[in-house]
Amino acid sequence: MPQEIFDDSEYQRRIDRTKERLREEELDALVVADPANMNYLTGYDGWSFYVHQAVVVTPDRDEPVWVGRQMDANGARATTFLGEDSIRAYSDDHVHSPYDLHPMDYLAGVLEELGVDDGRIGLEMDAYYFTAKSYTRLRENLPEATFEDHTLLVNWVRVKKSDRELEYMEQAARISENAMRAGLDAIGEGVPEYEAAEAIYSALIDGTDEYGGDYPSIVPLMPSGDHTGTPHLTWTDRPFEDGDPVIIELSGCRHRYHSPLARTTFVGDPPGEIQETADIVVEGLEAALDAAEPGVTAEEVERAWRETIAKYDVEKEDRIGYSMGLGYPPDWGEHTASLRPGDETVLEENMTFHMIPGLWFDDFGVELSETFKVTSSGAETLAEFPRELFTA
Known part of the structure; x- marks a missing residue:
């Protein structure tokens, strides 16, 4: 069971405020790559940010979706409040892949499944762990999507503390x-x-x-x-x-x-x-x-x-x-x-x-x-x- 650091209602308030910002910006989804923002929205806490991971927020889905490495999925189960359907994991051959696979290929599939592959998608373009290759792979996989920089959207939600x-x-x-x-x-x-x-x-x-x-x-x-x-x-x-x-x-x-x-x-x-x-x-x-x-x-x-x-x-x-x-x-x-x-x-x-x-x-x-x-x-x-x- 996740450690009770915050109760579910506090996470829900954070998610609701983030969704409100998405609606104001007319975004269909936000891809959160900053580990602090991922933690803020879901509670996820692991030293796994050296590989690509993300939390996807959409205006209409109740829970965000955590996307990360397969071996870290149990970490999501251990530290977040998310249900099983909100935890998605890519296989290890996406990590430093010799097969030209990339975690953003898998994330693109998640975005397609969520029905936003031709929508307006916000990215944390200046987050430390969101790389130039992450951006180019998302564009290659989702050519109909419009990507916009919303690096600080969640950061401004965080600025007032509970x-x-x-x-x-x-x-x-x-x-x-x-x-x-x-x-x-x-x-x-x-x-x-x-x-x-x-x-x-x-x-x-x-x-x-x-x-x-x-x-x-x-x-x-x-x-x-x-x-x-x-x-x-x-x-x-x-x-x-x-x-x-x-x-x-x-x-x-x-x-x-x-x-x-x-x-x-x-x-x-x-x-x-x-x-x-x-x-x-x-x-x-x-x-x-x-x-x-x-x-x-x-x-x-x-x-x-x-x-x-x-x-x-x-x-x-x-x-x-x-x-x-x-x-x-x-x-x-x-x-x-x-x-x-x-x-x-x-x-x-x-x-x-x-x-x-x-x-x-x-x-x-x-x-x-x-x-x-x-x-x-x-x-x-x-x-x-x-x-x-x-x-x-």
């Missing part, structure tokens, strides 16, 4: 706190970077006394020394040295829901420039959090940050946050609203964002981040962790 989703994100925040403490405690002069990464990973999986953790969509990011000016590096076997700034960005994960958290520490006594930068980041972060409430736009939240750091003659061109929550590798972002100039998305209650207004320079960088939810009274951060520059 109470149960928020509960899992809050649980993920508890895991993030434990993992951040473990990482900060492990860092010290002479300690290899991988030992700190090991401590973080152990805490991410250990979770709390009440529940364990899942694997996060992004590995712990941990640039150190001169490389802290580059935010997306991981760890090496280099020992930490006195005078090293170290950035830790991580996220606990609970039932695929995340709550990212970033902090910066310094091995030894931090120079004034780094301490001052950390103070600016904290001040700007708190100003942006104060600005976030229902009815304001994403760009207005970013403006509060930008105007704060401008007092110190500091500029930052990158966005300072993005909507997030449910995710699979390679990231936990929803790819919808961003806290940046020009984004006029209006914040609503139960939206969730990772606000990460880091400052990166040629020779060092400083990150402090918070995951927050939008409430009726403003932004509420999910983690409770000191906002300061740490030292090791």
Whole structure:
């Protein structure tokens, strides 16, 4: 039996909202290839996204149809609420096939069976796991169909969280706190970077006394020394040295829901420039959090940050946050609203964002981040962790 992560009524609400969007766009079907969107609509949860899989939603069919590899069909039975008629599996000779078979050939047959082979079909064209060959094979198999890019259709349905989703994100925040403490405690002069990464990973999986953790969509990011000016590096076997700034960005994960958290520490006594930068980041972060409430736009939240750091003659061109929550590798972002100039998305209650207004320079960088939810009274951060520059 599927694990009771969400009840059937919650999945039904998600499907109904997605179908409503299909009708608005006059689509006969939507092929969902993003693993997070597949999970959102059906509950499917398996490390099978390295082969082609999909969920097909049509306006008139009660349940979506899961399409995947034959050996993963039992995974669909184990993790989704779908009935047997909604689980379709292709044979293994479609995988890395020497016979010029492709999973999209099988999917095309499913679309034909559903009566949409000459209809308007939405595709997630920019999803990580939907390839150029997937698109060309669908076109070859269904020449009468009209294919359209609707990459973010389900993503925008996901942007407001239910109470149960928020509960899992809050649980993920508890895991993030434990993992951040473990990482900060492990860092010290002479300690290899991988030992700190090991401590973080152990805490991410250990979770709390009440529940364990899942694997996060992004590995712990941990640039150190001169490389802290580059935010997306991981760890090496280099020992930490006195005078090293170290950035830790991580996220606990609970039932695929995340709550990212970033902090910066310094091995030894931090120079004034780094301490001052950390103070600016904290001040700007708190100003942006104060600005976030229902009815304001994403760009207005970013403006509060930008105007704060401008007092110190500091500029930052990158966005300072993005909507997030449910995710699979390679990231936990929803790819919808961003806290940046020009984004006029209006914040609503139960939206969730990772606000990460880091400052990166040629020779060092400083990150402090918070995951927050939008409430009726403003932004509420999910983690409770000191906002300061740490030292090791």
